[in-house]
Amino acid sequence: MRYDTFMLGQKSGTRLKIGIAGCGAIGGSLARIVREEFGREMRVSALFDLRAEHAAALAGRLHIAAKTAVARDLKALIKASDLVVEAASASASYDIACECLKAGRSVMVMSVGGIVDKVERLLREAERSGARIYVPSGALAGIDALKAAGGARLKSVTLTTIKNPASFSGVDYLRRRKIDPAGINKDTVLFDGRAEKAVRCFPQNINVAAVLSLAGMGARATRVRIIASPFVKKNIHEVRIESDAAVITTRTENVPHPENRKTSYLAVLAAAAVLRQITSPVSVGT
Numbered sequence: 001m002r003y004d005t006f007m008l009g010q011k012s013g014t015r016l017k018i019g020i021a022g023c024g025a026i027g028g029s030l031a032r033i034v035r036e037e038f039g040r041e042m043r044v045s046a047l048f049d050l051r052a053e054h055a056a057a058l059a060g061r062l063h064i065a066a067k068t069a070v071a072r073d074l075k076a077l078i079k080a081s082d083l084v085v086e087a088a089s090a091s092a093s094y095d096i097a098c099e100c101l102k103a104g105r106s107v108m109v110m111s112v113g114g115i116v117d118k119v120e121r122l123l124r125e126a127e128r129s130g131a132r133i134y135v136p137s138g139a140l141a142g143i144d145a146l147k148a149a150g151g152a153r154l155k156s157v158t159l160t161t162i163k164n165p166a167s168f169s170g171v172d173y174l175r176r177r178k179i180d181p182a183g184i185n186k187d188t189v190l191f192d193g194r195a196e197k198a199v200r201c202f203p204q205n206i207n208v209a210a211v212l213s214l215a216g217m218g219a220r221a222t223r224v225r226i227i228a229s230p231f232v233k234k235n236i237h238e239v240r241i242e243s244d245a246a247v248i249t250t251r252t253e254n255v256p257h258p259e260n261r262k263t264s265y266l267a268v269l270a271a272a273a274v275l276r277q278i279t280s281p282v283s284v285g286t
């Protein structure tokens with residue numbers, strides 16, 4: 001089964017209330033974009049972070065009063081929002097999304113690795129409440145064509161992710177195999193297998209595999225290769241899609257986010273583009 005993003009209905013004359021769950025690199029950047037660029041259509045209504053000081057610092061940067069903007073818990077954030085942006089962690093994203101949908105609030109999920117194997121349950125909550133789940137393309141080109149090609153038969157979808165070895169420091173899966181990323185001095189395949197396993201083994205690195213799975217053949221049938229290369233500085237994602245309609249290849253060379261080098265700048269902009277699309281009367285692309 002495939003899952004696409006949906007458009008959120010908005011009452012005319014009201015600004016969409018955006019709540020931010022997780023006020024780090026992505027949550028902070030999106031909040032700033034909403035405030036500075038989308039102020040006519042939406043506003044930042046509430047901020048929540050497990051570390052309250054992160055939410056308070058973001059309120060300060062946005063020049064909004066922490067007393068009113070910082071929610072004391074997730075429930076309060078949801079109550080104050082029409083749409084919650086989850087930008088927290090893969091271990092929390094399913095619960096956050098579930099709570100939002102149960103309360104009839106739409107949710108944009110950034111930690112996609114945390115929902116990829118439970119999306120059916122989220123879908124049931126969304127259908128029940130009428131709220132929407134948005135999953136931006138992230139740091140990856142090709143989702144548009146994959147969704148279109150999925151209208152015919154998809155034969156294979158392969159993601160090859162190439163990153164500098166330093167990006168893999170602290171990954172448990174490698175530690176268990178006694179692979180020290182600091183010692184890698186030539187292109188080395190760290191993983192080649194199903195997306196469902198890649199998501200478990202590289203939880204901080206592999207949201208793109210989860211997005212690709214949801215848009216295409218699912219996490220069992222999507223193949224993921226992860227390569228550590230000392231010759232690259234950027235995070236590179238290559239996608240190859242074979243289908244009855246077309247053979248599609250894309251390559252995205254990502255610039256790291258200035259506040260979190262593990263996150264790609266494009267991922268933030270993709271999420272902002274989805275927010276923009278929600279309130280725009282024109283929809284371009286699949």
Ligand SMILES: NC(=O)c1ccc[n+]([C@@H]2O[C@H](COP(=O)([O-])OP(=O)(O)OC[C@H]3O[C@@H](n4cnc5c(N)ncnc54)[C@H](O)[C@@H]3O)[C@@H](O)[C@H]2O)c1
Pocket residue numbers: 021022023024025026027048049050051054087088089090092109110111112136137138139203204205207208259260262263264267
């Ligand atoms: N979909 C994509 O394309 C994509 C791209 C990059 C990162 N991500 C994911 O988005 C998430 C955020 O990334 P980031 O770069 O902003 O990370 P970050 O570390 O800069 O910020 C995360 C923030 O969330 C807070 N947090 C952690 N758990 C929380 C919880 N349960 N409830 C509320 N707040 C919590 C942290 O205190 C921190 O302030 C990560 O899970 C990351 O893997 C997605």
